Amino acid sequence: MSSFVRKAMTAIIAIALASLLAPFAAAQTAETLHIAAGAGYRKPLMALISDFRQRSNIKVEASFGHMKQIETQARQSPDIMLLLGDRAFLEPMGLADQYMPLGAGRLALIYKAGHTLQGIQDLQHESVARIALPDTKRAVYGKAATQCMTHWKLDEALAGKLLEADTVPQVGTYVATGEVDAGFVNLTEALALENRIGGYVLLEDDCHTPIEISIGVRPDHVGNPAVKAWTEYLQSREAQAILEKFGLRAE
CATH class of the missing domain: 3.40.190.10 (Periplasmic binding protein-like II)
Known part of the structure; x- marks a missing residue:
């Protein structure tokens, strides 16, 4: 077999393989969620x-x-x-x-290092000056926090202490850095911050509308x-x- 024929056959095989693999490669590229x-x-x-x-x-x-x-x-x-x-x-x-x-989803109350809270009622203490919570209208846990404060008749008592953030992670950052004394987050955030905060308290599910994460x-x-x-x-x-x-x- 001449060198020319071998090169021609190699080129034909390469083209054939490329045409066979092209759809598969395209499908793989398209598979992005x-x-x-x-x-x-x-x-x-x-x-x-x-x-x-x-x-x-x-x-x-x-x-x-x-x-x-x-x-x-x-x-x-x-x-x-x-x-x-x-x-x-x-x-x-x-x-x-x-x-x-x-x-x-579980609502948690986190507090900064050096503090200890036993429950939501402790937010009334003078030692707790600032409390962060996520957006009360557009964030799930901001809405849940508001419902729990209403449930325990704490909305008026705590109104002057509240700092509304945008999202749960922002609240977590405020507490971890000591910018606020406590904050409402989800259990996911509380667990992630466990080594950077004083601790957390899980709030009762019946103080807010059930949260089904889907x-x-x-x-x-x-x-x-x-x-x-x-x-x-x-x-x-x-x-x-x-x-x-x-x-x-x-x-």
């Missing part, structure tokens, strides 16, 4: 994404904010496939077609293979262990 999530769940979601990536070839991109920001992002970008947050906030948006519960699938992406792989992964023991580690209690 876009998730918009409540800022208070950055840590568990990033842990889930990291574990999921080790088990699949699917790339995952996530953006975070309070629920109003999530809604704005989703309305502006049809590429966002999944929404993560409190179902009571997600459903009125009308942006998701299916919901998958991840667990019950993944909502947008209508245009219900049949997407990447979405299906992700939702199936969330039901695995590995994913459930991660959620539990970050304070999301199975319902």
Whole structure:
């Protein structure tokens, strides 16, 4: 066989292989999940994404904010496939077609190093001058904190001490750096800050509307293979262990 023939055959084989592999490569490139999530769940979601990536070839991109920001992002970008947050906030948006519960959200009261609080009533003490909470209208745990203060008839007594932040992580930062004495966050944030704060108190679930943290699938992406792989992964023991580690209690 001449050198020319060998080169020609090699070129033909290369072209044939390229044409066969091109659709597969394109599919792999297209397999990117876009998730918009409540800022208070950055840590568990990033842990889930990291574990999921080790088990699949699917790339995952996530953006975070309070629920109003999530809604704005989703309305502006049809590429966002999944929404993560409190179902009571997600459903009125009308942006998701299916919901998958991840667990019950827990409200926690954290306090700075050097302080000790036994419960929400202790916020009335003179030693507690500033109390941070997330946005009371657009953030799940800001709304829950307001409900609990009303439940315990503390709204008037604490009104002058309150500092409204944007998101749960911002409240956590304020307490960890000592800018405020205490703050309302979710259990996920309280656990993450355990070594940087004085401690935390879990508040009773009956003082606020139940918080069901869910993944909502947008209508245009219900049949997407990447979405299906992700939702199936969330039901695995590995994913459930991660959620539990970050304070999301199975319902």
